[in-house]
Amino acid sequence: MSTSDERAACILVPETTYGANGTISPIRVCVIDLGTNSFHAVIVDAHANGSFQVVDRMKEMVRLGQHGLEANTLPDDAIERGMQALKRIHLLAQGWDTTEFLAFATSAIREAANGGEFIRQVRRELGLRIRPISGEQEAELIFRGVRRAVDLTAPTLLVDIGGGSVECIIVSGGESVFARSLKLGAARMTEKFVNSDPLSGEDVEALQDHFNDRLEPVVEACRTHGVEDIVGSSGTMKTLARLAVEQGGDPGRTIFQQSFPVPRVRKALDWVMKSTADERISHPSIDPKRVDQLGAGAVLLDTIFELVSDVEIMRVSPNALREGMVVHFMDTNYTRIRQMAPFRDPRRRSVHELAYRFQWEERHAQHVAATATFLFDVCRPLYDGPARDAKLLEYAALLHDIGYAISHDTHHKHSRYLIRHADLQGFQPEEEVVMSLVARYHRAVPPEDSHTHYRKCTREQKRRVRQLASLLRIAEGLDRSHFQNVVALRARLTDEELVLSIATKGDPQLEVWSGNEEGTMFETEFGRSLTVESTTMEAGHGTQPEPPVTHAALSAA
Numbered sequence: 104m105s106t107s108d109e110r111a112a113c114i115l116v117p118e119t120t121y122g123a124n125g126t127i128s129p130i131r132v133c134v135i136d137l138g139t140n141s142f143h144a145v146i147v148d149a150h151a152n153g154s155f156q157v158v159d160r161m162k163e164m165v166r167l168g169q170h171g172l173e174a175n176t177l178p179d180d181a182i183e184r185g186m187q188a189l190k191r192i193h194l195l196a197q198g199w200d201t202t203e204f205l206a207f208a209t210s211a212i213r214e215a216a217n218g219g220e221f222i223r224q225v226r227r228e229l230g231l232r233i234r235p236i237s238g239e240q241e242a243e244l245i246f247r248g249v250r251r252a253v254d255l256t257a258p259t260l261l262v263d264i265g266g267g268s269v270e271c272i273i274v275s276g277g278e279s280v281f282a283r284s285l286k287l288g289a290a291r292m293t294e295k296f297v298n299s300d301p302l303s304g305e306d307v308e309a310l311q312d313h314f315n316d317r318l319e320p321v322v323e324a325c326r327t328h329g330v331e332d333i334v335g336s337s338g339t340m341k342t343l344a345r346l347a348v349e350q351g352g353d354p355g356r357t358i359f360q361q362s363f364p365v366p367r368v369r370k371a372l373d374w375v376m377k378s379t380a381d382e383r384i385s386h387p388s389i390d391p392k393r394v395d396q397l398g399a400g401a402v403l404l405d406t407i408f409e410l411v412s413d414v415e416i417m418r419v420s421p422n423a424l425r426e427g428m429v430v431h432f433m434d435t436n437y438t439r440i441r442q443m444a445p446f447r448d449p450r451r452r453s454v455h456e457l458a459y460r461f462q463w464e465e466r467h468a469q470h471v472a473a474t475a476t477f478l479f480d481v482c483r484p485l486y487d488g489p490a491r492d493a494k495l496l497e498y499a500a501l502l503h504d505i506g507y508a509i510s511h512d513t514h515h516k517h518s519r520y521l522i523r524h525a526d527l528q529g530f531q532p533e534e535e536v537v538m539s540l541v542a543r544y545h546r547a548v549p550p551e552d553s554h555t556h557y558r559k560c561t562r563e564q565k566r567r568v569r570q571l572a573s574l575l576r577i578a579e580g581l582d583r584s585h586f587q588n589v590v591a592l593r594a595r596l597t598d599e600e601l602v603l604s605i606a607t608k609g610d611p612q613l614e615v616w617s618g619n620e621e622g623t624m625f626e627t628e629f630g631r632s633l634t635v636e637s638t639t640m641e642a643g644h645g646t647q648p649e650p651p652v653t654h655a656a657l658s659a660a
Contacts, residue, residue, distance in 0.1 A: 108484075111593040112477045114470060114581075128452075130440055131158065132203040133196040134428040135189070137233060139167055139211035139266030139290055140393070141338065142185065143425045144192040146199050149433050151441045161195055163188035164392040166290075167211045167266075173294055177215045185221065186228070193229050202449065202528055205432050207244070208235045209424070210267025210288060238284020241424060242270040246279045247434075248427030249336055249420040252359075259332040260325055260414070262407065263423060264339040264400050266290035271321045273328050281324040285317050289339050292399035301379050302398045310399060314406040322410045333407070333414050336423035338393065339400040344419040345388040346371040363417045365408050375401040453528035454498045461505040461521065467585045472500035474578035474592065481594045482574065482601070485629050488567040495534055496571045499541035500578060519543035519556070536560065537568055544572035545579050548624050566628075573625040577633070581605065583617035593638065601631050604638035611637035 129148035132155075136143040142163045147155040165184040167177060177185075196204065212218040213235040222233045236244070245263045249255070261272040267288040273281035296309045335344065344358040350367040352358075375383070375397055383394045408414065433440065442459055446452035458468065479486070479493045486492070499522070506517030522539035530538070540549070540557055549557045549569060560568065581589050581603075591606040605614055615635050622633030 108481070108597075109593065109595045110477075110481055111591065112473075113591050114473050114477070114587075114589050128443075128446060129156070130203060130436075130443055131199060131201045132205065132429065132432055133192070133199075133201045134425050134432065135192060135204070135206040135231075136423075136425040136428065137167070137185070137206060137208040137212060138424075139209065139268075139288060140396070141165060141266075142167075142188045142192065143423075144195070145425050145429065146196055146201060147429050149429070149436075149440055153433060153437070155429055155433060158199055159195065161192055163191065164390065166392065169290065173291070175214050175216055177211065177217050177221055182217075182221055182224075186224065189225060189229060189231065193231065200449070202452070203432070204231055205428055206231055206233045207241075207424070207428055208233050209241055210238070210265060210286070210291075213237070214267070238268055238270065239282060241268070242272050242282035242284050243279065244427030244431055245270050245336060245424050246272045246274065246282070246427065247430040248422040248424060249334060250274070250277070251426060251430055252422040253334055253418065253420045255334070257331045258329050259334055260321075260330045260407075260411065261420075262333060262335050262340065262404070263337045264289055264335070264403060265337055266396070269403065271318075273321075273324050273330060275328045280328060281321075283321055285321075287314065287317055287403060289396035289400040289403070292403070293396045297395075297399055302376050302402070306398075307376060307402055310402040311406055314403055315410070318407065318410060325411045330411060330414060333411070333417045334420055335404075335417060336420040338390070339397065340404070341419055342389055342393060342397065343368070343371060343375070343401060343404060344417070346375065346386075347417075349388075358419050359421045361418075363419075365415055365417060368417050369405060369408060372401040372405045376405070448529075450494075450498070450527070450529040453525075453530075454501055457521065457525045457527065458501055458505060461508040463502070463505055464507075464585065466587055467582055468501045468504060470582045470587045470589075471503065471575070471578045472497050474581050474589070475500040475575050477592060478574045478577060478594070479571075481596055482629060485631070486570055488563075488570070492537070492567060492571060495538045496541060496574060499538045499545075499571065500575055502538075503542040503545045503575060503579070515543055515546040523556075533564070537564060537571070540568045541571045541575055544568065545575045569624070570628045573628045576621040576624055577603075577618055580617035580619075580621035581614050581635070583613050589614055596631070599631065601625070601629070601633050603633070603635045605635065606639055607637065 129150045132149050133144055133146045142165050144161045146158040148158055149155045165188045167181045167185050169181055212221060225231050225233055246261060249261055255274045255277055259274045261274060263270040265288045267290060269285050269287040271283050272279050292310060297306050299306055341358060344363060347363045347368045348354055348358065350370045352363065353361050380394055383389050383397060384391050389397065439459060443452055443456060446455060476493055476497045479496050502522050503518055504514060505521055506514035509517040519539040519542055522542055523535055527535060552558055588607045588609055589605045590608055593604040595602045603618060605611060607614060615637055618635030625633050
């Protein structure tokens with residue numbers, strides 16, 4: 104090492120978010136719809152402009168409510184199918200480097216007496232948090248999803264036939280004006296009313312009577328709002344639409360690209376109601392796992408056509424609940440998505456997400472991080488750890504004050520806990536330990552034995568923590584006012600001392616005093632005395648480089 108090494112850096116942080124690479128990057132999200140019949144997952148890239156792009160999809164027919172809906176319980180074999188399906192979905196999402204998960208449970212899980220245990224089991228084994236939603240919430244999410252894909256200019260009835268429930272939403276003027284979730288799902292109705300194959304006249308009559316009674320509020324609302332159109336979503340509706348194509352539709356277009364006259368759809372429904380299970384299972388447009396429930400779904404849709412007789416056309420939406428979940432995620436996380444958009448590196452993005460979550464003092468944290476990484480570069484010849492620890496110091500500096508969200512006086516302790524238990528992306532456990540302890544000790548010198556988490560570290564880890572924390576303490580002291588008074592910094596490192604000369608916007612007295620006060624730990628760990636003094640220096644003009652490279656760009660021998 105040379106007897107004297109001098110460097111200078113501009114510490115002012117650019118207006119853009121610290122550490123961003125300037126390239127807009129989406130957040131990758133996996134949303135999971137845990138339905139009564141099937142689990143649907145869609146992986147999307149959520150963009151800062153409010154759009155999303157589908158990356159992959161996965162559907163598992165789990166039949167979660169099979170033989171258990173009337174008893175309000177999830178059978179053991181259904182729970183096992185559900186767990187295996189979620190494990191496969193989780194593996195797929197991990198393969199796509201998904202950073203966010205959103206899982207909603209509908210009718211079968213929310214009504215089951217053991218639904219809570221299933222949710223806890225998923226949490227224990229996969230770390231996925233499942234949120235049960237009410238029928239009304241489900242209807243609202245379906246509306247959001249369908250509206251994204253279908254023109255709803257005319258007064259329209261949206262019908263989503265699930266396994267346990269049916270959601271009916273009336274849209275007028277582009278907005279939802281009526282929404283009901285009814286326990287009329289195809290699996291539930293099959294379990295309760297279907298006793299023959301094909302459907303007997305008695306089965307059909309019992310279903311129709313039940314539907315006529317339960318649909319009365321929906322029919323009345325359709326008359327009130329002058330419903331002219333029906334749009335279906337969900338697997339049952341799509342299957343029935345594919346069968347309607349055979350009655351005179353256009354096979355050259357998808358079911359989402361055409362409208363179906365009601366008489367043509369009712370012909371397809373009539374075939375379903377009269378067909379046997381063997382005839383349906385051999386039909387290429389029908390999922391074999393949906394064969395036994397399709398009859399009840401056909402009777403339901405036929406009853407709706409009979410009751411809402413003014414409707415002449417049916418359309419089908421490619422979007423349903425899961426797409427509504429994506430829209431919900433984007434609407435509720437819009438600000439965060441925009442904040443995270445500049446970050447492509449998952450580690451840096453994860454750190455900033457944690458910082459924003461706990462309402463960090465952004466400018467102060469950025470200033471401290473820029474100063475700390477500059478000091479690391481200056482002292483690198485004396486540092487006893489790997490060069491990559493510069494990033495751990497930077498991230499610890501960005502997060503060192505997030506504990507303020509919990510307590511002011513002991514915020515450093517809470518910062519350690521939050522960093523260690525935040526499930527940060529891309530970090531090894533050892534890195535999380537070092538980073539959290541560096542943030543912990545920005546206010547106190549670590550004792551050898553009394554702090555459990557520090558005591559568990561290896562000798563080499565303890566040395567790294569102490570040295571990095573000593574640099575963070577100096578950087579914190581140089582923004583003691585939290586007003587980013589220091590605009591430029593010159594460092595001279597010799598065999599005996601480190602001299603820091605600071606240029607400030609205003610009176611430098613507080614920063615000079617605080618920087619010197621925080622030097623004791625540095626002097627012990629690096630074997631150099633520390634002096635902080637004020638100075639004036641010429642700083643470059645024009646566009647300022649980003650903090651991690653400012654010291655290199657402005658260094659001077």
